[in-house]
Amino acid sequence: MNFSVSEENYIKSIYRLQQQQEVVNTNSLAQELNTRAASVTDMLKKLQLKKLLDYEKYRGFKLNAAGNKIALTIVRRHRLWEYFLVTKLGFEWDKVHAIAEELEHVSSIELIQRLDSFLDHPQTDPHGDPIPDVHGKFTPIKQLNLGEIPEKKSVIVSSVSNQSSEMLELLNHNNIKIGTGLRVIKRFAFDGSIEIKVNKQATCILSEQVSKNIFVYHD
């Protein structure tokens, strides 16, 4: 079956929210998509009609197996294009999200197959997120939230969940990228901010809001 750009964006956003909350609600999806709750309800009906969604009025909704599969092909396209933009065209990793957001809707199956080969079947995108294979399978990296790493622990940055330009600009400023080694020096109970050492060199302070969006794995 074939989906409109709007439908694909809804599917992708529902998928993303499901990583955090088992069942998604109308308002959070509206916020995610920069639209209004009433518009979301309209689209939910449509996606339910197309049998991609488990949806009970007033009770929330989630993608079913079919919906999940489609979400994963969109995620796959998005992350392959991001990888292309960074490794082949030389974009900075914080500039690719918006462009990949457009490219991901070009739906030729052969295009994505060939792009994948051309890029030598990359496993993760420039933000460290895994790229699903043709069947939607991927090995999730067991990631820990930087906001929960205790003092004196050393870790390596694996991915960043909030990919806004503002967020990534801040990370760039502090020389933090995928693969960077971090060590938590001090944790401030007052506001949840943490002091960290970056690559065994400079130290910096990250707000709780920032550290919650950084995922890491053990050194």
Add this chain to the structure above:
Amino acid sequence: MNFSVSEENYIKSIYRLQQQQEVVNTNSLAQELNTRAASVTDMLKKLQLKKLLDYEKYRGFKLNAAGNKIALTIVRRHRLWEYFLVTKLGFEWDKVHAIAEELEHVSSIELIQRLDSFLDHPQTDPHGDPIPDVHGKFTPIKQLNLGEIPEKKSVIVSSVSNQSSEMLELLNHNNIKIGTGLRVIKRFAFDGSIEIKVNKQATCILSEQVSKNIFVYHD
């Protein structure tokens, strides 16, 4: 200014028709876009309002300077993507048109700049058509129509104007591609078909309809 996918497709089609006819008419544009005359009229008003079009009711229309410039940036994007698909992803030259048709609407200026550099600033697309530069400039190759080449003349294929899969399949079958040497053996007055020798080897017959869509330059 920013244009919808529909607007861009109209602009591109008007540009293409203008290569053949100075002033474009509603019906031929409707046919080109696989839509109805009434829909075309709707869009003409819109494009005129946006000051991209010289349009006189019932009298035909053409792109003005602003419209032309936009057409050329779309053509540039389309041809760069076609070049990418063939040289980097290994697509056959007759399979890329539809995909480039989607990719061309991704509008990031930086994307196209970087793609152009990545491809080493190609001058022509896989069909032999010149790729306009950032300013819309390109050097048109002086091309002759194969349908008008006299008997016993040898020429080289420079481009193909009808890029339908069917047309290109036929050319592939006869081993004709950009750069192929052709010699007109005989011209049949009855139906305008011609007998040609391909690469000094096999001979084949091309209908007038086909030969009219092949452009060549002197050997």
Add this chain to the structure above:
DNA sequence: CTTTAAATTTAGGTAAACCTAAAAAAATGT
């Protein structure tokens, strides 16, 4: 020079994807 035919535009309507405002259901506080 009028009649007919062809091309084009207008009028009015549809579907997709949005919106605001009001109604309905669910959650919350006392």
Add this chain to the structure above:
DNA sequence: ACATTTTTTTAGGTTTACCTAAATTTAAAG
């Protein structure tokens, strides 16, 4: 338990890009 707040849905409207059918303009033919 019931009133209030929050969340969600419904009702009805807008815009874009289509459509058909009818009216208008231009071109062609006798």
